[in-house]
Amino acid sequence: MKRLVSWVVVLSVIIIPTFLFAATTLEEIVKRGKIIIATDMTSVPMQYRDPSGKPTGFTIELMELAAKYMGVQIEWQDMAWESLIPSLLTKKVDMIAANMSMTLTRLKTIRFSEPFFLTGIRVLARKDSKMVYWKDIIDPSVKIGATMGSVHADYVEKQLRKKPFLYENLAEWLSDLKTGRIDAVMDDEMLCIELVKNNPELKILEGYVRPDTYGLAFRQDSESDSLVNWFNWFIRWVKLTGEYGEIYKKYTGMEWTPSPIID
Incomplete structure (x- = not known):
């Protein structure tokens, strides 16, 4: 019993300082x-x-x-x-x-x-698109893009029950959106505002998918x-x-x- 107690004391001396410091x-x-x-x-x-x-x-x-x-x-x-x-x-x-x-x-x-940061999730489309409100992307014929690993990709797949076109970065999906390979992209509001400002051929569809916080x-x-x-x-x-x-x-x-x- 004394030997057991001694080992406990020795281990305590070794372990406790390491943990504390x-x-x-x-x-x-x-x-x-x-x-x-x-x-x-x-x-x-x-x-x-x-x-x-x-x-x-x-x-x-x-x-x-x-x-x-x-x-x-x-x-x-x-x-x-x-x-x-x-x-x-x-x-x-x-x-x-x-x-x-x-x-x-x-x-x-x-x-x-x-x-x-408080923001929201929006949907981008080409200005010549007939879509007006963000829920128009629910149409089965609409091809939606999103950044790989983003909450947007997850939302499209789980909430809209659609398979999104996945991209590694913005440059990739922006190119496909402009050329018509996809019809819309779901992303952060601030990013969408900036893109429309610099790309007049794009528009933001009306309404928020949901509010968002960073x-x-x-x-x-x-x-x-x-x-x-x-x-x-x-x-x-x-x-x-x-x-x-x-x-x-x-x-x-x-x-x-x-x-x-x-x-």
């Missing part, structure tokens, strides 16, 4: 002086590259402000949309900052910060708790200081006002 993800980021963030820089005006190749957009500038407050640099990992969550789960990156919809399905494998994404491990908490307070703080509103107006052209849905 394990660094959190936030501590590791601050120590290395760099936060590694995954994104998909194809979504104007949220995150994209300017003509010189420099990352820019609402999400980019918001994260640059966060890094300034945290006292670290950002290493951006620009990748295809379907690679974002796998890169997070395999610890290749610390977090994801993109126009990522907060869904119950995604919450099975990752977790989100508080919502940082969240910053993190791993579900306990080491990430403090990082998630930090970003939640960061989002609240910059809304109070007015810095969030300045970035919002810069990239949307609209004044930001608190929403009863997410604020």
Whole structure:
């Protein structure tokens, strides 16, 4: 019995300090002086590259402000949309900052910060299309495109019971939409607005598929708790200081006002 007790004490001495002093993800980021963030820089005006190749957009500038407050640099990992969550789960990156919809399905494998952007899901079509309202895409003859791994692709397949034409990025489906290989595309409202602005041959069909919110994404491990908490307070703080509103107006052209849905 005494021998058993002795072994328990020895194991406690070995295990407990390791557990108590394990660094959190936030501590590791601050120590290395760099936060590694995954994104998909194809979504104007949220995150994209300017003509010189420099990352820019609402999400980019918001994260640059966060890094300034945290006292670290950002290493951006620009990748295809379907690679974002796998890169997070395999610890290749610390977090994801993109126009990522907060869904119950995604919450099975990752977790989100508080919502940082309120938007909606819309449908794009060519201006010469006879379709007017977004529900016109339910017609079996309508070919719908969506980005691979997006909530839009999931919605078309599960809610509309249609097989979407899947694309790796915006450039691919935009080309097929313009040439008539597909009839419509479901995507984020901000992206649709920007595309119509720069492509007069396109239009946004009337109505919202549904409202949508974006969240910053993190791993579900306990080491990430403090990082998630930090970003939640960061989002609240910059809304109070007015810095969030300045970035919002810069990239949307609209004044930001608190929403009863997410604020």
